[in-house]
Amino acid sequence: MSAPSAALRAGSDPYHIGHGPAAGVPEYTGHGAGGPSPKRIVVGYGFWIFILSDVILFSCFFATYTVLIDARNGGPGPQQLFDLHNTAIETACLLLSSFTCGMTSLAVARHNLLWSEITLAITGLLGLTFIALEIHEFLGLAAQGAGPTRSAFLTSFFALVGCHGAHVSAGLLWLGTMMAQFPAKGFKESIRHRYLCFSLFWHALDIIWIGIFTVVYLIGVITP
Amino acid sequence: MSSDPERFEEFDLGSHVGEEHIAGEAPSELHPATLGSELRGYLTGLVFAAALTAASFWSLHEHVIYGPGIVMALIVFGLAQVGVHLAFFLHLTTAPDNTNNALALAFGVLIVSLIFFGSIWVMYHMNQNMIPARALLEMRGG
Secondary structure, eight states: OOOOOHHHHHHHOTTOTTTOSOTTOOEETTTEETOSOOHHHHHHHHHHHHHHHHHHHHHHHHHHHHHHTTOOTTOOOHHHHOOHHHHHHHHHHHHHHHHHHHHHHHHHHTTOHHHHHHHHHHHHHHHHHHHHHHHHHHHHHHHTTOSTTSOHHHHHHHHHHHHHHHHHHHHHHHHHHHHHHHHHHOSOHHHHHHHHHHHHHHHHHHHHHHHIIIIIIIHHHHOO | OOOOGGGGGGGGOOOOTTOOOOTTTOSOSSSOOOHHHHHHHHHHHHHHHHHHHHHHHHTTSTTTSOGGGHHHHHHHHHHHHHHHIIIIISOOOSSGGGHHHHHHHHHHHHHHHHHHHHHHHHHHHHHHHSOOHHHHHHHTTO
């Protein structure tokens, strides 16, 4: 049995805890063995921290909605207001757009401009459909006197779902920017990193929507 | 013997969003990330997510699930779908270069749980201990 090779030690103990740097791997002061992570990892990590802070913001709105769902001041509740068919279509739009956003990631990784633009356009159209359905729902609620000023329950509903809708709208602006920048600037590193952040943002919005259709709509409708 | 260095290439298996397929950064010789394999990953995620979404909406229909258990079923379906999205769309893996992301997520989950369940807990007990508005008026002789 021979002494473990550098590759073996690097693989089984990636952080070299208690072993010092692996043989042949230079040590970088302040960065451990092997030097700093590639920029793509660092960029993704930084944006991931932002997304988690955004999720914490949303958790406050979720908590507000759950606490205030009974505070209706004699006004209508989820059972009278929510149309689950509309919610199902919105959910399908966002899920499919998350998938096509993944397809864009594959095209961007291969520097394929045509497919990047096609899949981004589909993602954008699905996002626009989602926003249109949401605005239609909001206007319908306001028209039947169930606007955000009617009760604390409706205030928390419009705040939570509206905040998500605002995020999707901002994401659509970002998506349009990416569609313009791929042809204008090419697939250089900074643009690919920008797209990486956009894809993380878009996928995260779909994860928030899972919470919304579960907590706000489905659990809301079965809550007496 | 287990000294075959290629065995440990599995640590790099995670196919990362936007990853470049250039020399020196190739994820693995054993499992190269081809268009087909990555597409399959996204399709698997889409199928799982769609099935869980359908299960959520379907569980509201009468007599599919024992009434008082529906809320718990919805929460389980929702959390499972979040897991599917994290694994198949966001590519959160256990690879070494993903450890920071997973740890940050764990901290995020902690804070979100404290805010969400803490608020419900505090407000529930506050409502329990509140004197109802009607009784308060009667006490004041109003």
